[in-house]
Amino acid sequence: MTFESRPRRSALYMPASNAKAVEKARTLDADVIILDLEDAVAPETKPAAREAAVAAVKAGGFGAREVVIRVNGIDTPWGAEDLRAAAEAGPDAVLVPKVDDAADVRLYDQHLNAAPPHTRLWTMIETAKAAFHLWEIAGAVHGTRLSAWVMGVNDFAKEMRARQTPDRAPFLPLLTLSVAAARAHGLTILDGVHNDIEDLAALEAVCVQGVDFGFDGKTLIHPKHLEICNRVFSPSPEDISWSQAVIAAFNAPENSGKGALRVDGKMAERLHLAQAERLVAVAKSIATRSASA
Numbered sequence: 001m002t003f004e005s006r007p008r009r010s011a012l013y014m015p016a017s018n019a020k021a022v023e024k025a026r027t028l029d030a031d032v033i034i035l036d037l038e039d040a041v042a043p044e045t046k047p048a049a050r051e052a053a054v055a056a057v058k059a060g061g062f063g064a065r066e067v068v069i070r071v072n073g074i075d076t077p078w079g080a081e082d083l084r085a086a087a088e089a090g091p092d093a094v095l096v097p098k099v100d101d102a103a104d105v106r107l108y109d110q111h112l113n114a115a116p117p118h119t120r121l122w123t124m125i126e127t128a129k130a131a132f133h134l135w136e137i138a139g140a141v142h143g144t145r146l147s148a149w150v151m152g153v154n155d156f157a158k159e160m161r162a163r164q165t166p167d168r169a170p171f172l173p174l175l176t177l178s179v180a181a182a183r184a185h186g187l188t189i190l191d192g193v194h195n196d197i198e199d200l201a202a203l204e205a206v207c208v209q210g211v212d213f214g215f216d217g218k219t220l221i222h223p224k225h226l227e228i229c230n231r232v233f234s235p236s237p238e239d240i241s242w243s244q245a246v247i248a249a250f251n252a253p254e255n256s257g258k259g260a261l262r263v264d265g266k267m268a269e270r271l272h273l274a275q276a277e278r279l280v281a282v283a284k285s286i287a288t289r290s291a292s293a
């Protein structure tokens with residue numbers, strides 16, 4: 001069985017113009033670093049931020065962390081040059097904002113023609129229009145570099161004029177359908193940011209909610225959020241030991257040909273075996289990642 005087991009529990013945004021934050025990112029326990037050129041950067045600083053992002057990618061030093069550049073939209077004064085520069089720098093991925101439909105994905109993909117093959121296309125899901133084109137946007141994975149979605153709950157709330165309540169009730173349909181569309185097309189999907197820097201209990205609650213939804217990880221805006229996010233999005237010791245027991249049970253010769261088993265007092269079917277194999281693979285990649293940090 002093949003599946004993406006690379007950990008993407010935490011993806012930390014920072015303004016690419018903030019040299020101190022970018023330097024700090026090389027030491028932080030984030031699976032993904034997102035060098036932002038879009039909303040975190042003021043218009044007058046955008047060209048300098050672009051240069052800084054390119055220089056940071058070229059300089060490297062991020063270890064096992066994936067490095068992503070988030071560009072400005074193609075309909076802005078900076079988008080085309082951001083895309084050209086990002087393609088030339090060749091980060092792990094280029095994250096594009098405010099995608100409305102599959103045509104947008106294909107357009108951005110064309111702008112990355114000159115990028116090296118390892119550079120993937122990630123898109124934000126954050127517009128009201130996108131909410132009605134999730135299936136088509138995810139389907140654009142075929143024939144393009146698209147490989148991941150990132151939820152942009154701040155922009156979505158702005159467009160909807162919705163309030164960001166602690167239970168995120170206004171966004172539950174979008175979050176569920178986005179995970180379903182992403183899974184159906186084999187995309188990685190990361191949850192949106194938690195804006196309150198200091199309320200770590202609320203952060204933990206939304207991380208748990210993100211895991212419950214099936215997200216692979218969460219985007220973050222502050223290093224303080226990393227420990228909680230990494231912990232919550234890692235398989236727990238109990239999950240790992242249950243998964244190992246399920247794998248062992250299905251591998252036992254006496255169980256060959258059986259579809260359903262009792263494991264530690266619970267029913268396990270072959271669909272649980274597939275889940276268990278994935279969870280153990282994810283746990284192994286997290287352990288490998290931690291050992292190399």
Ligand SMILES: CC(C)(COP(=O)(O)OP(=O)(O)OC[C@H]1O[C@@H](n2cnc3c(N)ncnc32)[C@H](O)[C@@H]1OP(=O)(O)O)[C@@H](O)C(=O)NCCC(=O)NCCSC(=O)C[C@H](O)C(=O)O
Nearest residue numbers: 013014015020021024036039040152153154155221222223
């Ligand atoms: C939100 C912040 C502006 C807060 O900044 P500040 O109050 O200055 O932070 P601290 O003083 O607490 O910082 C302590 C140290 O940590 C470093 N730091 C802070 N934030 C980051 C970061 N994101 N990455 C790396 N390092 C960081 C500081 O440099 C301090 O270091 P030291 O002095 O050595 O102790 C700030 O946190 C920030 O800019 N965050 C990121 C904002 C951002 O990128 N926003 C864009 C993405 S969110 C979004 O747009 C989502 C989506 O599109 C949607 O629509 O929802």
Ligand SMILES: [Mg+2]
Nearest residue numbers: 126152154155
């Ligand atoms: Mg946004």
